[in-house]
Amino acid sequence: MPDTYFTASPHWSWYIIPYFFVGGIAGGAYFLAALLEWFGRPEDRPVIRTGYSLAFWGALVSGALLTLDLGRSLRFWHMLFQSNNLPHLMFKSFSPISFGAWALLLFGACAFISWYSDKTGTAFGKLMAAVGGLFGFILAGYTGVLLSVTNRPIWADSPWLGALFLASGASTGAAALVLFAPGRGATQSSLRWLESFDARTLVVELLLLIVFVVSLGTVAKAWLSFWGLLLVVGVVGAGILWPLWLHLKPAGATGGGGGGGGALRNPAVMVLLGGFLLRVVVLLASNSIEFQRVAAGAGQ
Amino acid sequence: MPAAMGFFTDTTICIGCKACEVACKNWNQLPAEAGGIRELSGDSYDNTRKLDGTHWRHVKFIEQFDGPYNGRWLMMSDVCKHCVQAGCLEVCPTGAIIRTEFDTVVIQSDVCNGCRACIAACPFGVIDMNHVSGTAQKCTLCYDSMQVGLEPACSKACPTDSIQFGPISELRVRAGKRLEQLKAQGEARAQLYGDDPNGPLGGLNSFYLLVDNPEVYGLPKKPQLPSRNLPKSGMLSAATGAVLGLVALVGIRKRRVEEVAGAGAGGSGGGNA
Known part of the structure; x- marks a missing residue:
């Protein structure tokens, strides 16, 4: 019996799952916008603008979800300041939830400055993009690291969750940009770049997912459940392989913007669905393992 | 600096009376749930089932039966292990979890914001939410009592001295003698769990004498830090x-x-x- 089975579930569920999803999109979208800010062309501006906008609103929503999930929501600031030793800061570099709280705050600030300066035309530009891109990258990946730095089954049984969530954040960030950037006048060239990046990221994500499951060793048996079915059908099938097929289909590469066919035929929508389901299965599969702690003697 | 204090629990003399559970709830004013109407477990004589935010002591009943007559009961009063290297303390993002002058681990309820990172970090599944306070809670080893030189409620209430309280160094000596005694009496499976300061987590300040594998008692074989x-x-x-x-x-x-x-x-x- 793996040692992680003797632990208690933190019941992170319907605030944390959307937080991990939205945080991943926000981080991934900003990361791509920052890359285009540095290495793109003037024609990429609508995508950059959409990235900043997604990042800013995503950071706001993330902060709200994280706060609502707390048992004492009004004490959210205890993550940032020492409540009984003000104004000293509260920061633990070795606690992912602590550096995650700071990363979210600083990312939100960067996203706001980038979004605002882009809106008003102030040239804050590249330096902010570099700093914010780094925080976006941390935001997209730290959630997986946070889960690994526990003692819970599945999460703590593999070090690959951070990498997997980061890849998923990049793919969902790109998918969100493909969906929303056309409304801001994104060019076909920018969208094609985003789509080809998304396809490559999906391959990376699939490889990481396989490595993650294999690295679980005997704990991988936990996937012989409803959550395993959802992982295979929802995450791998609908969220990775199907959009990959749609991307690779020779002639009729469906553009972004949702034009031409239903949601099922839109790779960006399917990538977002897969990214959401990935968080659902990873969190809830582990949460469902609570038996061993309750039933003493079951490990004999 | 006071000596490191803790519990030594000799499970071989626990009679499952649950006096420790009651004393703990009483002293710490832990609320009842569902208006005091407790759901029966249905598959065990133990209805508490687990440690959580309102049950800081839990007497586990391990019912090892092969048919109706052939078997034995193992009983163990479970509690926070007050690990020397504590995973909960390591991950707590608010600084609510502290190490006291007695080398015990305490959650400050006025600082905790209920993020629940400590629940997932604890290798023993000890911590859980107290839904009345909205914070994570667990045994404090009666920090308030210790500060004025009193004994924790559970060990004081224990009628068989299965739970023994004192300086860790003394408890280790006592535990070693008891282990020798049991081995001499032919209980080959007797073993100490968490007494070794060079062992997992730097040793546990609440350690146990067991007569079966740790997993049988719902304890991890090799508890580790989340980091x-x-x-x-x-x-x-x-x-x-x-x-x-x-x-x-x-x-x-x-x-x-x-x-x-x-x-x-x-x-x-x-x-x-």
Whole structure:
């Protein structure tokens, strides 16, 4: 019996799952916008603008979800300041939830400055993009690291969750940009770049997912459940392989913007669905393992 | 500086009376749930079932039966282990979890914001939410009593001295003698769990004498700190980020090369910029 089975579930569920999803999109979208800010062309501006906008609103929503999930929501600031030793800061570099709280705050600030300066035309530009891109990258990946730095089954049984969530954040960030950037006048060239990046990221994500499951060793048996079915059908099938097929289909590469066919035929929508389901299965599969702690003697 | 204090629980003399559970709830004023109407477990004489935010002591009943007459009961009063290297303390982002002058681990309820990181970090499943306070809670080893030289409620109430309280160094000596005694009496499976300061988590300040494998008592074989995964997980994430960044940059470069080539070849073949 793996040692992680003797632990208690933190019941992170319907605030944390959307937080991990939205945080991943926000981080991934900003990361791509920052890359285009540095290495793109003037024609990429609508995508950059959409990235900043997604990042800013995503950071706001993330902060709200994280706060609502707390048992004492009004004490959210205890993550940032020492409540009984003000104004000293509260920061633990070795606690992912602590550096995650700071990363979210600083990312939100960067996203706001980038979004605002882009809106008003102030040239804050590249330096902010570099700093914010780094925080976006941390935001997209730290959630997986946070889960690994526990003692819970599945999460703590593999070090690959951070990498997997980061890849998923990049793919969902790109998918969100493909969906929303056309409304801001994104060019076909920018969208094609985003789509080809998304396809490559999906391959990376699939490889990481396989490595993650294999690295679980005997704990991988936990996937012989409803959550395993959802992982295979929802995450791998609908969220990775199907959009990959749609991307690779020779002639009729469906553009972004949702034009031409239903949601099922839109790779960006399917990538977002897969990214959401990935968080659902990873969190809830582990949460469902609570038996061993309750039933003493079951490990004999 | 006071000596490190803790519990030694000799499970062989626990009679499952649950006096410790009651004393703990009473002293710490822990609320009843569902208006005091407790749901029966249905598959055990133990209805508490687990440690949580309102049950800081729990007497586990391990019912090892092979048929109706052939078997034995193991009983163990479970509690926070007050680990010398505590996972909960390590991950707590608010600084609510502290190590006291008695080398015990306490959650300050006025600082905790209920993020629940400590619940997932504890290798023993000890901590849980107290839904009345909205914070994570667990045994404090009666920190309030210890500060005025009193004994914790559970050990004081224990009628068989299965739970013994005192300086850890003394408890270890006592536990060693009891282990020898049991072995001499032919209980070959007797073993101490968590007494070794060089063992997992630097030793437990609440340690046990068991007569079966730790897993049988719902205890992990080799409890570990959650931070064991941090360097590897962080490095793998950073490497993945670098790979994805590279993929994006190669894509940008490829696009530029294609467009330059297209412009060079056809003059007007470049599409929209």
